[in-house]
Amino acid sequence: MYRSSEAQNSETPPGQVQNHSHKHKHSDPHTHLGDYPHRLNFYDKAPQFDVTLEEFEASALDRLRVLAEIESSIARNRTWEELKDMTTKQCRKYLCLDSNTARSIDWAAQRRKDHISHFVLRLAFCRSEELRRRFIKAETTLFKVRYELDDTEERRTFLSSLTFGWEEVNASEVKDVDKNFPEAEKLVNLVPVPPKYKDKPECYKGLYYKVKWTKVSELVEKRKVFLKGGYAYVPIWERDGIIFQEFETFLTGQLELTAKRLPRLDEDTRLVPILDNLSQGFLAGVSTEWASAPASGDEIRAEMIDDLAKNHFPMCMRNIHESLMRDRHLKHFGRLQYGLFLKVLGVSIEEAIVFWRKSFSGITDDKFNKEYKYNIRHSYGLEGKRANYPAKSCQQILVADKPGPSDCHGCPYRHFAPENLESALLSSYASHGLSSTDLPAIMHNVKEGHYHVACTRVFEITHASKGVKKGEGVGGGESITHPNQYAARSRELSGPSEGDARMEVES
Known part of the structure; x- marks a missing residue:
């Protein structure tokens, strides 16, 4: 159990006090609105109750999904109404807060999760000025959306519970x-x-x-x-x-206070890895799908992969594939990143061995069997501890195993030099509708560190002929957070390819 007050005992400055307690009680949800009487919250009191590590991480991840989508929406220049609509959908999915008039709803559970998740992310995002800035902007936007959509009477009572000196x-x-x-x-x-x-x-x-x-x-x-x-x-x-300015100013001060107290957690091996992982969340959102099972039930044969790479792969996987076709070899992290991607794409172990053997044409069968075949089977859970290894998400690709000068793994949007990225994008996607006039907006997102937004924009441009509009992303405005998400949606929009159709006839 983790008691959050050990890490942060929030001190509310004069003139900024909520007149209610956040102490958690276990009782019927409709009888203890005194715990969390309002959907809106200035988060001026840290949680004073025990939280399990599972709840600590799970609640924070759900909130991070909402905040990451808010930042993505801002980076994609969505209108306020579009941003509000997207945020509402994400909140309904991950961080629901119902009105006091809603029936059969455990308000306390919803508001407890909201309360915990905010303070966990304070711990994760207080450690640098850049992280604090991004967290404050996203949290303030979330507060604005909730404030605007709140019931008029509930909003009035919330404001009356605050003392601004007004x-x-x-x-x-x-x-x-x-x-x-x-x-x-x-x-x-x-x-x-x-x-x-x-x-x-x-x-x-x-x-x-x-x-x-x-x-x-x-x-x-x-x-x-x-x-x-x-x-x-x-x-x-x-x-x-x-009011929004008061919220932002108050949160800024509290984050600075939290940063001063954070060193107390340095020796806690339970929390630091979780916080480190959460702090990377703005880089590429939080992936929720495409982890370990094929996105499609259709088997993909080895001879189909080259065509799929040219028509449906995101830049990271296309770059690895082209390097493999050119050099007839990949280093370890390139093989790992690409191999797991192909597994989740729907390539069976038998077809994977055929593909890798054909691709590594410069080596003997004996060398391939001794040095590479075992690792391929291992990634499919057929050797070693027989684990079902998931494909790497955008966040993992962005932050882990930084590529060296002769490596081809990683995220091109982050790891390529700007001029090389522009050349690579035009070379890879000009035939799919991307032109030099599209590059400034894409490169602006790259410069701002919104790598998944840049990738999402490339997806929209290259699939415009399939009916994808600007701001739609991979569907419903959702941004790219996983390479397999990109490939699966691209194949879905295109329908059965010639290779897929041929395979169905043969079978």
Whole structure:
């Protein structure tokens, strides 16, 4: 069991307090809203209960799937509505938070998971300025989406549970403020209500918030608030932006505090590997499929692989395949990365041996059998400890076994020099619709470290003739997170290839 408060005892600064406890109790989910009365959370109190290592990691991975998709959406320049829709779908799948009015829902379990997962990822992403920046941006975006979609009454009660040092000013008080000013200088004229708010009852409950002007200096600078006696009268339509800023500022401070305390965990061999793995999550999202079973039930024969590589493989596997065809040999990590990919693609052990033997044409049968055949069978779980080894995901390819000068494994989007990557992309995919005019946007994603976004964009471009649109990814806006995901979706869009059809006839 892991008690999270040992790693982080969050200290909430004055003026930023939630008036409820997060202590977990085991009771009927509909009777203890005092534990988590709101879907929205400023995460100002660290969990004070025991968490198993399994829950520690599983909850964080699910949250990371949501945050990684948010970052991917931002990198792909999706509109706010598109981003909100994608985030809602991901949350429904991995990090659901239902309204208090939902029936037959264990709210406490949902909100406990949300609470735990946020603080675990704080531990994972606090260790560098770059990780903190990316985490803050994604978390703030998630908070904005949830805030906008929250029930109006539940959002109001959530805000009333926070103390920002604000004082709600209703319409009658606004008239009292205005009575000593000439007409042109009255608050109601200086800060007019936008048309879209005039018909909303919310505006007449609390039209303005009175706050120390130093807390809203940007609004003062832009002349969007009324000033009197050291206070700014903030209109309700500017409130949300300030709340988001408060969330971001608070989270920034808490991450810096967490970073100072993190060295306490250095000797905990249970947690550090988990946190190291989580901190890589923004590189390529979190793969959920294509791990160890073939994506298709169709067997792929050795003679079909070259054609499949030219038409359906992502850049990483295409590069390895071309190197193999050129050099008639691959080093260990290249064989490992490509061999497991082919296994999950649907190449049987018999066909794999045929393919590798034909590809390694420069060596004798005896040398092949002694030095390579065993390893091929081992990767299929037929030798050694007989484990069913999974194919490597994008994240694993990106962070493990960095390729050297003469290696061909790894991710081209990360490991190639920019000019070499551009040349390779045009050489590999020009016949599939990619042109030099597409390269600037792809290379921008590469420069920003969004390698899987660059790969996803290449997929969209090269499959545009099959009906794939920009922003659609491999379906439903999903980004590439695994090479086998790319290949399987590409084959699906193309239908049975000539090789597949020939195989079906022969069988």
